[in-house]
């Protein structure tokens with residue numbers, strides 16, 4: 001395999017030189033995240049060979065069955081971060097409360113919120129799955145991190161990204177805004193991530209919409225109108241769109257980030273258990289919104305920028321409409337029209 005010689009580590013160190021006040025802590029943190037993702041990648045890629053697939057028989061805080069690989073990814077990321085002296089606490093989609101840093105390890109300034117293995121119901125079918133992470137600076141000042149350190153709006157993120165374990169394994173991250181979004185592909189022969197996607201920009205408009213259309217009957221009126229109009233010429237593009245839906249958020253998001261278009265998981269008005277959609281603000285929506293905006297895209301609930309949603313609980317869910325600006329704005333316009341009545 002031919003590739004540039006720019007590893008993830010070299011890239012982050014070089015970026016860090018633009019900030020003379022930086023102490024290299026973030027570089028170290030990202031290295032630990034990348035290391036954990038390589039271990040998870042190793043296990044997911046041999047998942048069919050060992051007795052690791054399938055359910056554990058346990059149910060997580062979301063009421064979902066926990067896959068063995070979910071548990072493995074959760075503990076791998078935690079163990080890669082807990083001893084580093086970089087984190088004040090960690091919040092995982094799989095755990096009801098924040099994961100404190102054990103007393104025998106030093107406490108740091110960063111808070112990592114993450115979904116260790118997103119799309120895990122797809123594992124048994126070899127469909128791409130991924131890890132999503134967001135990094136905040138702590139706001140509490142005590143000895144150990146607190147829940148409020150994790151309960152910060154996405155606009156306070158200092159970095160965010162994701163890893164896709166797919167046909168190849170790619171780690172994408174951003175420090176936001178002009179720092180840009182960058183992708184690194186894992187070369188398994190050397191066990192390193194190499195720069196493969198420098199300064200990813202998402203197209204201003206695309207031809208793809210991604211959603212679980214089986215939920216159509218329980219969608220609200222603006223969502224139905226939006227999707228109906230994407231299938232006709234009655235939209236800003238003046239042409240009908242194509243559907244692409246994997247059911248694995250990181251994979252759906254990544255494809256649309258590169259090709260343009262929109263992913264939506266709207267609120268489900270007929271199911272009282274998911275009044276605000278299915279996806280979690282802290283571990284899924286805010287980190288991807290941070291990446292999307294840094295690539296020139298938009299992310300919205302339909303009524304509000306995702307990065308401005310104030311979290312009130314760790315496992316809060318929000319509707320997510322994310323992707324190219326033209327399509328996300330079109331959804332927002334339809335919502336505004338319906339609100340006016």
Ligand code: AFP
Nearest residue numbers: 118119120121122212247248249250
């Ligand atoms: P799992 O992690 O339980 O597989 O859920 C995946 C997910 O959170 C996200 O990755 C998908 O976009 C979404 O759920 C798919 O949900 P539907 O199956 O309702 O379409």
